Amino acid sequence: MPKSEFELIAELFAPLAGKGALGLTDDVALIAPRAGRELVATTDAIVAGVDFFPNEAADVVARRALRVNLSDLAAKGAEPFGYLLTLSLPKPVREGWLRRFASGLAADQKAFGVSLLGGDMSSTPGPLSVSVTAFGWVPKGRAILRRGAGPGDLVFVTGTIGDSGAGLRALKAKKREAALIARYRVPEPRVALGLRLRGIASAALDVSDGLLADLGHIADVSNVHVAVIAERVPLSQALRRFDGDVVRAVTAGDDYEIAFTAPRGKRTQVMAAAKAAGVRVSEIGFVAKGRGVALLGQDGRVMPVVKKGWEHF
């Protein structure tokens, strides 16, 4: 007889439960406040056939679901500590799949110092979907929001841009591009850097819709213009070999790098934070009075971009 939902939870998920999870024996999680800190909460779902390939390995699905949420916390300067998990599974539910899924969670719990706080598991007639709500702490009032960019600020981004989008194209075209594909499958939340950007960055977010589209969100909310200098956008060697297309890179999305702004006078602090966190940070543009976002070519002229990034519908 296959194991029941409750047996599977007790066997595979209870060992992942942390403080406040009540051993997954209750419907809720209890989160004790920490003095002088605010709780940062974020939620993101990933769906088979939309956000990952239906045949993706279970541990990769788990890590991706967790990491896209940790990335949101990282961009706010929050220290992650736990998450709730909602798992909607097509029937029949296979124990082996769940076991591997749980092993992916276990690996990333260790890597990022987080634990499972609770959740909900059910069957669905639709595709597999994994919804995570992740929690972190920031010192009160020090979360890095989208709305703090000001004219004169510089624009920065971590890592390299466009690898994940190229990895997705490679997967679809059945091309072997291991490095790019790896970046698509398992993003790298920039948690260590995010913590160091508190008090330095004026605005930040993680790049999920596409670098231009996401900087457009900062521009909208901060009521400023953001200019990105195309030749400064950091492209990996692998991407240069693949197509080296900067317009595609800045509109592809799924990078899960942190794009942020900081006052010009804090450039040295930005670079020191990058060094301390062991993360590449590139200065890619500037903030000005005005509206919207623009990609500037070598001659300083605005490059035409048909679609700035991913739209869900």
Add this chain to the structure above:
Amino acid sequence: MPKSEFELIAELFAPLAGKGALGLTDDVALIAPRAGRELVATTDAIVAGVDFFPNEAADVVARRALRVNLSDLAAKGAEPFGYLLTLSLPKPVREGWLRRFASGLAADQKAFGVSLLGGDMSSTPGPLSVSVTAFGWVPKGRAILRRGAGPGDLVFVTGTIGDSGAGLRALKAKKREAALIARYRVPEPRVALGLRLRGIASAALDVSDGLLADLGHIADVSNVHVAVIAERVPLSQALRRFDGDVVRAVTAGDDYEIAFTAPRGKRTQVMAAAKAAGVRVSEIGFVAKGRGVALLGQDGRVMPVVKKGWEHF
């Protein structure tokens, strides 16, 4: 041209945003701690074709998604204040549907004193699904858990049991049973009573899988035996007319009533709390040493129950 995701969020959902939601302009919500209180967090998803009928009105879907989560908080004695919403929508996304969905949220935000803190909206190739993570406060250490039931305690339940399950059967059979169907479509979280059960109830949960199955969870976690006396299970007039089947009633699920235990000496306090909250509470059984849950017939003999409640797979 149809409105973009961002326009729809700004128009329909931003007006629902509360303190800490940052006007839905960011990826996260900020929750400021309250002195002496713990945060209670719970998450539950509902899926079209599984948890509600695919043709259900959008405002009812919204209210149901919110209420099944508020019910979890109520059973813990938590005071709800906010929620995150993940909406996975089949294409094409219709503005009219979303508008009505938002109106359902607005109505229940007012009814329960909660506000939208953030979320995630995306398209899905599968059925519509709505995942909510809801938050409430309890004074530190005073959440009512599943694990506190002790031998000698009495067992209570709010409202009437089995109406929702009968409503679902009526809907499937296309029978007109307005009262029962209404209870299935829009459950009534017992928030006011839950708050008053702090310090009185020794264990509690909301009845979602089925009264027997859920009391079985309390029995498992508290390491006790729970006995339910069949003739004491509160059945509504509508249910008595429909089929009056108590075994079906205690195994049907979706009641979203609070089942709880309390020491015998607190019976008077339980009844006073019920009166103050304006909620019917029935004493339906007792806790003893041992394991598992049993339904007792008129002669005190254990009634045979094939399946104690809903299992997700």
